[in-house]
Amino acid sequence: MDRTSFDPANIIGQAHLNFLFQASMLLNDFVPTPKNALVLLIYALLTACSPQNEAQPEPSAELKWQQDSQRGLYTVSIEPGNGRIPIGEFHEWVISLQDNNGNPVTASRITMSGGMPSHGHGLPSQPEVTEHLGQGRHRIEGVRFNMAGSWVLDFRVMSPVGPDQVQFKIELSF
Numbered sequence: 001m002d003r004t005s006f007d008p009a010n011i012i013g014q015a016h017l018n019f020l021f022q023a024s025m026l027l028n029d030f031v032p033t034p035k036n037a038l039v040l041l042i043y044a045l046l047t048a049c050s051p052q053n054e055a056q057p058e059p060s061a062e063l064k065w066q067q068d069s070q071r072g073l074y075t076v077s078i079e080p081g082n083g084r085i086p087i088g089e090f091h092e093w094v095i096s097l098q099d100n101n102g103n104p105v106t107a108s109r110i111t112m113s114g115g116m117p118s119h120g121h122g123l124p125s126q127p128e129v130t131e132h133l134g135q136g137r138h139r140i141e142g143v144r145f146n147m148a149g150s151w152v153l154d155f156r157v158m159s160p161v162g163p164d165q166v167q168f169k170i171e172l173s174f
């Protein structure tokens with residue numbers, strides 16, 4: 001390993017390059033001496049314990065999914081109620097409906113189902129739409145995901161606009 005072939009970005013990440021540059025300047029060179037190896041080992045231990053390496057929920061702005069329903073009657077968006085998806089805990093989602101003119105639609109009925117097709121199981125709970133929140137938004141209670149991975153969420157919508165359905169494919173990591 002020498003300075004040209006050593007690529008710290010692949011191993012540790014861009015955010016920690018400063019530290020490595022400082023460390024290599026302190027040591028004058030990045031040659032694999034026992035002393036350098038010790039510095040890298042200590043650094044690896046420090047970063048392994050730092051909070052930024054813990055699983056963090058994604059920013060809420062990214063936790064929103066939107067697509068058109070199968071027959072094209074609605075634009076549907078879904079998002080977790082608190083901007084995060086806690087694994088193994090019951091929590092709320094919000095589903096929003098718009099018609100083709102961009103007007104909010106209040107559903108008379110929405111049912112939710114889903115699961116993990118690759119695992120052959122459904123949702124571990126039976127979520128229910130419990131409340132109209134106004135502006136085409138509806139509260140879904142009783143959502144729970146018991147593992148990370150690829151989930152599908154199916155919604156059947158009934159309203160004066162007509163019956164339609166939509167399937168979201170979402171990837172959860174925790």
Ligand SMILES: [Cu+2]
Binds near residue numbers: 116119121147149
């Ligand atoms: Cu599964």
